[in-house]
Amino acid sequence: MKSEQRRNQILEAAERVFARKGFHAANVSDIVQEAGIARGTFYLYFVSKRAVFEALLDKFFPLLVSKVKAVSQDQGVEEIWEQLRQNTKGILKVFLDNPELAQLVLNEAVGLDKGFDEKLMDFYHKLIIYTKESLEVGMEMGLVRPDINPFVIATAIIGAVKELVYDFMHLDFKEVDLDTLVDNLLSFTLQGVFDHRIISLLGGEQD
Amino acid sequence: MKSEQRRNQILEAAERVFARKGFHAANVSDIVQEAGIARGTFYLYFVSKRAVFEALLDKFFPLLVSKVKAVSQDQGVEEIWEQLRQNTKGILKVFLDNPELAQLVLNEAVGLDKGFDEKLMDFYHKLIIYTKESLEVGMEMGLVRPDINPFVIATAIIGAVKELVYDFMHLDFKEVDLDTLVDNLLSFTLQGVFDHRIISLLGGEQD
Amino acid sequence: MKSEQRRNQILEAAERVFARKGFHAANVSDIVQEAGIARGTFYLYFVSKRAVFEALLDKFFPLLVSKVKAVSQDQGVEEIWEQLRQNTKGILKVFLDNPELAQLVLNEAVGLDKGFDEKLMDFYHKLIIYTKESLEVGMEMGLVRPDINPFVIATAIIGAVKELVYDFMHLDFKEVDLDTLVDNLLSFTLQGVFDHRIISLLGGEQD
Amino acid sequence: MKSEQRRNQILEAAERVFARKGFHAANVSDIVQEAGIARGTFYLYFVSKRAVFEALLDKFFPLLVSKVKAVSQDQGVEEIWEQLRQNTKGILKVFLDNPELAQLVLNEAVGLDKGFDEKLMDFYHKLIIYTKESLEVGMEMGLVRPDINPFVIATAIIGAVKELVYDFMHLDFKEVDLDTLVDNLLSFTLQGVFDHRIISLLGGEQD
DNA sequence: AATGAATGAGCGTTCATTCAT
DNA sequence: AATGAATGAACGCTCATTCAT
Numbered sequence: 001m002k003s004e005q006r007r008n009q010i011l012e013a014a015e016r017v018f019a020r021k022g023f024h025a026a027n028v029s030d031i032v033q034e035a036g037i038a039r040g041t042f043y044l045y046f047v048s049k050r051a052v053f054e055a056l057l058d059k060f061f062p063l064l065v066s067k068v069k070a071v072s073q074d075q076g077v078e079e080i081w082e083q084l085r086q087n088t089k090g091i092l093k094v095f096l097d098n099p100e101l102a103q104l105v106l107n108e109a110v111g112l113d114k115g116f117d118e119k120l121m122d123f124y125h126k127l128i129i130y131t132k133e134s135l136e137v138g139m140e141m142g143l144v145r146p147d148i149n150p151f152v153i154a155t156a157i158i159g160a161v162k163e164l165v166y167d168f169m170h171l172d173f174k175e176v177d178l179d180t181l182v183d184n185l186l187s188f189t190l191q192g193v194f195d196h197r198i199i200s201l202l203g204g205e206q207d
Numbered sequence: 208m209k210s211e212q213r214r215n216q217i218l219e220a221a222e223r224v225f226a227r228k229g230f231h232a233a234n235v236s237d238i239v240q241e242a243g244i245a246r247g248t249f250y251l252y253f254v255s256k257r258a259v260f261e262a263l264l265d266k267f268f269p270l271l272v273s274k275v276k277a278v279s280q281d282q283g284v285e286e287i288w289e290q291l292r293q294n295t296k297g298i299l300k301v302f303l304d305n306p307e308l309a310q311l312v313l314n315e316a317v318g319l320d321k322g323f324d325e326k327l328m329d330f331y332h333k334l335i336i337y338t339k340e341s342l343e344v345g346m347e348m349g350l351v352r353p354d355i356n357p358f359v360i361a362t363a364i365i366g367a368v369k370e371l372v373y374d375f376m377h378l379d380f381k382e383v384d385l386d387t388l389v390d391n392l393l394s395f396t397l398q399g400v401f402d403h404r405i406i407s408l409l410g411g412e413q414d
Numbered sequence: 415m416k417s418e419q420r421r422n423q424i425l426e427a428a429e430r431v432f433a434r435k436g437f438h439a440a441n442v443s444d445i446v447q448e449a450g451i452a453r454g455t456f457y458l459y460f461v462s463k464r465a466v467f468e469a470l471l472d473k474f475f476p477l478l479v480s481k482v483k484a485v486s487q488d489q490g491v492e493e494i495w496e497q498l499r500q501n502t503k504g505i506l507k508v509f510l511d512n513p514e515l516a517q518l519v520l521n522e523a524v525g526l527d528k529g530f531d532e533k534l535m536d537f538y539h540k541l542i543i544y545t546k547e548s549l550e551v552g553m554e555m556g557l558v559r560p561d562i563n564p565f566v567i568a569t570a571i572i573g574a575v576k577e578l579v580y581d582f583m584h585l586d587f588k589e590v591d592l593d594t595l596v597d598n599l600l601s602f603t604l605q606g607v608f609d610h611r612i613i614s615l616l617g618g619e620q621d
Numbered sequence: 622m623k624s625e626q627r628r629n630q631i632l633e634a635a636e637r638v639f640a641r642k643g644f645h646a647a648n649v650s651d652i653v654q655e656a657g658i659a660r661g662t663f664y665l666y667f668v669s670k671r672a673v674f675e676a677l678l679d680k681f682f683p684l685l686v687s688k689v690k691a692v693s694q695d696q697g698v699e700e701i702w703e704q705l706r707q708n709t710k711g712i713l714k715v716f717l718d719n720p721e722l723a724q725l726v727l728n729e730a731v732g733l734d735k736g737f738d739e740k741l742m743d744f745y746h747k748l749i750i751y752t753k754e755s756l757e758v759g760m761e762m763g764l765v766r767p768d769i770n771p772f773v774i775a776t777a778i779i780g781a782v783k784e785l786v787y788d789f790m791h792l793d794f795k796e797v798d799l800d801t802l803v804d805n806l807l808s809f810t811l812q813g814v815f816d817h818r819i820i821s822l823l824g825g826e827q828d
Numbered sequence: 829a830a831t832g833a834a835t836g837a838g839c840g841t842t843c844a845t846t847c848a849t
Numbered sequence: 850a851a852t853g854a855a856t857g858a859a860c861g862c863t864c865a866t867t868c869a870t
Contacts, residue, residue: 152391156367163366184359192399245852566805573784574777598773606813
């Protein structure tokens with residue numbers, strides 16, 4: 001368990017360094033200095049600089065998934081709306097609560113090399129597939145309009161989330177709080193995918 | 208002008224090399240070899256490897272902007288819809304017709320270093336601002352619902368476009384053609400932002 | 415004595431590892447793993463990786479010497495011939511029966527560093543001196559022709575043995591068995607050194 | 622041709638360094654320092670530390686071969702004897718005139734790794750094969766006795782040469798001059814392989 | 829006596845950049 | 850304007866050795 005602690009110590013140091021300097025600019029020297037350990041110790045716990053990076057990535061996806069609760073067919077429209085609100089807010093909060101990890105996933109991992117890009121694509125692909133399946137459930141329930149391609153739209157939604165999180169972290173979004181962000185994202189997304197009869201229903205509410 | 212030609216020759220060679228290998232994996236050696244010039248010559252036209260990269264980026268934005276025609280208040284709803292369709296398709300086509308540049312903008316530029324990321328953020332920020340202003344025009348015209356934050360939604364839209372283009376280029380989107388992509392993106396986006404009364408109108412059409 | 419056992423355990427493990435990977439490619443990690451002990455334990459019994467190596471070398475010479483029985487002046491020519499045959503075969507057998515040690519002595523130990531080379535030279539030097547002294551006895555007995563330089567010839571003989579053993583172990587000597595090897599080496603060597611009157615004698619026998 | 626000079630400059634520096642410290646102990650740093658060039662320059666001319674080493678090896682074999690003139694069936698026994706004397710002396714001189722290269726070939730190359738050992742084995746194997754073929758010619762001419770295995774004896778001869786050269790370079794052979802060395806080696810070798818009737822002939826002469 | 833986590837000097841190699849020609 | 854040989858700082862990584870437990 002001592003060893004597990006040391007591993008985490010390195011992981012956390014690497015997380016900070018990667019977030020500060022980016023994967024490429026970050027040296028193993030930087031990481032070991034940040035962790036306060038010797039160079040060799042680093043390689044006792046990770047086979048390469050890239051391995052830490054992958055480990056960090058592997059930490060993140062479960063964190064996201066854990067925040068998402070599937071909607072079920074038994075729920076009423078308003079209940080579903082609330083559930084989605086929780087899910088969306090949950091995901092955004094994970095990103096915003098872990099800015100270093102978010103930074104990694106959104107920014108650093110891209111363009112390293114073919115193998116690496118695939119690892120990252122995998123990560124997002126899983127998110128997209130998850131979203132796509134939710135859309136398909138929504139279609140079966142008659143909530144989501146039948147004329148969309150769920151894969152294309154799932155991709156668009158994940159892209160929207162990524163960009164919002166990234167810009168929220170980097171730009172002056174100061175006048176926008178998390179709830180505004182969630183509400184806007186959700187109403188944009190849902191109105192974008194819901195059957196227009198449902199929207200009229202919800203729209204009436206919202207006004 | 209002779210000198211301008213030489214500069215372009217290097218630029219084009221670099222574009223091919225960056226797209227093929229990514230920014231990091233690409234060497235100055237690769238570029239000068241691809242361009243068929245001597246190492247030293249490269250530095251006569253660009254102060255650094257990074258400078259070529261920035262120059263390439265500077266080529267791309269005007270290309271995108273040139274494809275977008277502003278909608279005006281005089282146009283009818285259907286005319287506007289068609290105009291937006293043209294704009295969206297235009298933008299996607301620029302990306303897909305210039306896969307090397309697209310690859311650069313979507314992938315390689317990211318995570319290099321702080322200064323570089325800012326340059327890239329600038330690029331996207333301009334796209335977002337442009338989109339935001341279009342949404343505001345739409346609001347004034349009563350097309351876009353007034354309860355959204357145009358900046359947040361503009362960010363989401365650009366994110367959606369980025370992700371779609373990227374995945375379209377990298378994943379097996381084979382069963383999806385460009386028109387399907389445009390139609391889905393557009394109907395998702397527009398239904399997402401339009402006032403629900405307008406949607407009912409258009410929705411009626413679409414069914 | 416417990417401690418002596420542990421030392422031998424390490425020695426044997428090291429012998430296997432060195433033979434398998436060569437001195438340079440072999441790590442202390444490999445040795446301790448092969449021995450099934452902890453890294454630190456290794457250094458309780460040997461001050462360095464090189465020290466095990468030297469200990470291994472020190473095991474080998476007595477093994478060789480034990481196989482050699484000096485010829486005496488009382489023996490007849492044919493008895494001497496048989497004795498030399500036994501000696502030669504004995505030496506070759508020690509090499510071939512201890513391929514790991516042979517590999518070490520012939521191959522791995524060489525070129526490490528100046529100090530090490532000297533240690534190895536010492537080893538061979540002893541063999542050469544031993545051979546030289548035998549030649550001198552032979553001279554006194556009138557068996558070995560008086561016009562040779564016994565040191566030079568002793569050196570040549572040891573070199574011949576080394577090369578034969580080495581190549582026998584590494585090359586496709588498959589069609590040559592140990593007895594052929596011994597017979598050839600011996601008849602070559604002895605005819606090389608014997609007085610030609612003796613050779614005529616033996617030659618007559620051999621035909 | 623300038624480039625050829627630089628290559629040779631590095632080659633010579635490496636030769637000195639390898640001879641002084643051995644392949645393993647020699648660093649690229651040592652080589653570039655000895656050559657008076659920058660680290661990077663080294664890699665402009667050789668892809669690796671090992672590559673210089675192989676280049677050095679490749680220089681040596683032709684040097685040896687060039688000194689050897691084949692004996693022909695038309696020559697009388699004494700002429701052949703003289704020719705072999707020239708060959709042997711020539712080979713020994715190449716070794717002794719190029720002590721650094723000799724050192725490399727005899728000492729440093731061994732035990733590096735499997736691939737390397739093979740390269741070296743190849744080198745010696747060629748020498749052995751060449752010698753074996755000479756023995757076979759001698760057999761056909763009735764000079765070499767028919768009861769030996771030419772491959773085994775060729776191996777023994779090469780081993781003898783290697784050891785003599787090596788020890789001549791390292792040990793106190795001071796009282797032995799090159800001619801003594803050649804004469805001893807030759808008379809040992811030839812008497813070892815010649816038919817005893819020939820030896821009687823030559824032996825008579827020699828007395 | 830035994831452990832094994834920790835150390836850190838040192839390695840071979842790369843590559844953006846410079847500069848004499 | 851063009852060349853390309855030369856540069857050298859910097860990198861990721863290894864591994865024999867140490868030492869607190």
